[in-house]
Amino acid sequence: MSFLEPFFPIAKTERRNYLLGRALLYSLCLFVVLSFVSRIIFPTIPFSFNFNAPQSAKNTFLDPRNAGNQAPITNGHILGGQTIVGNFESPLTFSATRISFTLSKNLPGDAQFKASLSRSYRSFFFPIDEIPLASFEHPPLYRDTEGIYYAEIDGTLKRFVSGAAYLSHYPESFAILLPPSIEQSLPISSDWIGFRSGSLISFADSVFLVMSEDEIRPFGNPDILLSMGYRFDDVLPVHEEEIGIYERGRALRYGAPQSDGTLFQDQDSGVYLLVHNQKLRPITSPEYRKFILEQTTPIIASLSSRNTLLSCIPVSVWYRQKTFTCDIPKNALSEEFGNTFQFSLKNNSLDAPADLDIITVSLISDQTKDNFILFANQMYSRLLIRFGQDI
Amino acid sequence: MRYPILLLLKHHKMTPVAFAIFTEFLILATLGFLLLWSLEILLPTFVSARINLPLYLGGILSLFILHHAISVWLPQKINPLNRPLRWFLIIFLGFLSIILLILSLLKFPSPAIVIILLFCGFLGYLFRRIYSAV
Incomplete structure (x- = not known):
């Protein structure tokens, strides 16, 4: 046999069906390979935090905390009117952001949340100190x-x-x-x-x-x-x-x-x-x-730029009332001033505290030349790290 | 026959077609695994961070067992590989194996390389003996 012939003798009457099935198989394989390669080069990167395992190394959504007093929130409990913030960083450029979170129990009545995203350097999100550095003080x-x-x-x-x-x-x-x-x-x-x-x-x-x-x-x-x-x-x-x-x-x-x-x-x-x-x-x-x-x-x-916020209103998905999602379709955040994102989620239901189970913010990569070059550079760096001067 | 549906399937005109496509799928899946595994050797965690390779291998092995069971149940005359294709496969797989072996041994000290190569040779000899005995 060759690649143009079947592995088994196929009756002449069934040759057409065989070729059709084969074309379908190869098309499917090609589709799977192309989508896999595309997802590697232009990934959708999820940043998540599991409040049931706050110490887990898999938590890539960093330092969830109360926006007001900056106290860490590791149990996922958000009081009514309270805002939880957290950070994550990626040097890629993105076309869209998908936000999703799951509550540990259903909220009474209509739950209302507001999700917002901003971009800057991580420490540049700190508040401005009211006391400026007005003199160069020093010990003897x-x-x-x-x-x-x-x-x-x-x-x-x-x-x-x-x-x-x-x-x-x-x-x-x-x-x-x-x-x-x-x-x-x-x-x-x-x-x-x-x-x-x-x-x-x-x-x-x-x-x-x-x-x-x-x-x-x-x-x-x-x-x-x-x-x-x-x-x-x-x-x-x-x-x-x-x-x-x-x-x-x-x-x-x-x-x-x-x-x-x-x-x-x-x-x-x-x-x-x-x-x-x-x-x-x-x-x-x-x-x-x-x-x-x-x-x-x-x-x-x-x-x-730091104060520019992109927002969306999460709504519960049709198949699960405890899971909320929303998309920010266009990434209008400036890429010039830092790669750190600050995500905030406000519980607008004043009298209903919410308990988060897991929160995920996914960045959907642009299919741009810059992202492709970044991927190629990352691969080259990894090869250098792996083989050093041997290549 | 206790299961007439199986008998019906066995003699259905589309069964050899489906089995031939299943065989081809199995070969493509194995080549895909080989490619992913080679990438994993080249860049550790590059593939395993995205795909569960042991699960993939387990899936392929299960399909091979299923394929073997079907081939026993459904005796088929297999068209032998033609000579150029056989040689192409032997050369391609041999070349790939040598490249992977070189890349894997790159950072090892020379005595360790000799020991690993001898051990690989011994394993190969052992497999050949077992295969011959069977």
């Missing part, structure tokens, strides 16, 4: 004859781990020569001061984000660093002893918030905003602004 700073920098904090002298670490916090001119009287009277703390929070440092093959005085976190991959708005030009190579003072946290993934100390600039007003304690603090001190701009490049964001 010293430099000894060996070039070691100190800060006088809580009656002790804290050493900076290196000159570079000091210069990431304060300019050279702030440090005076360490007077012998201070050196003899104040004990030297065993704690070290590292790099300014929000600094990017690299050691060996990894790039880390300084999260706090004692924690750094590596980026899961280079694309995550870029997607978070950071730049490789701002990465500072450090020595082993400089990185040794930190504890290494878990790797940063898509959707992670920018750390304290990250600098944003609002494109609309030109205002510089510093991430500080989950707020965006406007910098009004010209001295600090000049210094920080010498240290890092601001991430350009847009407050008007």
Whole structure:
């Protein structure tokens, strides 16, 4: 036999049926293959959170919380009038968004919800701090004859781990020569001061984000660093002893918030905003602004873009009263200012609390050349990671 | 015959047609699995994140068992593969196996590669002996 002949002898009278069945089989196979390939290249990416398993690693809808006080909501309970918000991130471009959620029990009467979506950088969603950074405050700073920098904090002298670490916090001119009287009277703390929070440092093959005085976190991959708005030009190579003072946290993934100390600039007003304690603090001190701009490049964001909301009203599906869905057909959110989405769901039924079982926000990819190139680059990166220099 | 419907099916004129198409489907499904499995070796989790490969394999094996049962019940003369096609398949599958083996062994130290290759050879010899005995 050959591929043009049947595997078994088929009666001549049935040859036509055989060829018809075969054509149908191959058409079906072609359709399945093409739709599979299309779904891989232009995926519909679901981001979900299962409130029955809040600790599950499969939860890709990040940090569901109360929009009012930012308290985590892990049981899915939304009071009447309350809004739940959460984030997710994807660098692809999308044509539509599908929202669906399931309640653990039916609500009495007509349930009313409103779902909204906005796009920016994760930390740029923080509220604006009412107290601006109006002056460049600093503790007494010293430099000894060996070039070691100190800060006088809580009656002790804290050493900076290196000159570079000091210069990431304060300019050279702030440090005076360490007077012998201070050196003899104040004990030297065993704690070290590292790099300014929000600094990017690299050691060996990894790039880390300084999260706090004692924690750094590596980026899961280079694309995550870029997607978070950071730049490789701002990465500072450090020595082993400089990185040794930190504890290494878990790797940063898509959707992670920018750390304290990250600098944003609002494109609309030109205002510089510093991430500080989950707020965006406007910098009004010209001295600090000049210094920080010498240290890092601001991430350009847009407050008007952040405040743009796309909304839809979820309605229960005909086959299950507890499941609600709605579509946002056209993605009119700007792709220029960040890849993080913030989804909010408001329970408009004032006297009826709702209990969510699972919430899913699916992004439906555009079939565009950009998305295809992004897919090809991702595949190439994965091949490089897999085989390294062997290919 | 206890089940006249089976008898009817056995002698129905469309049964050989359906069986031939089923056989062809099985071959396409196996080639598809081979392709997906090769992709999975090349890029781990690329396929398994989207398709449950063990389930796919289980499905194919079940269909093979069903196919075997039907072929016993419905004796059919199988048209032998013609020579060029047989050689094409042998060369294609051999080439694919060698590529996959090379890619799988790329990061292993040389002594481990030798041990793995010897073990593969031994398994092949064992299968051949078992097949010959059967």
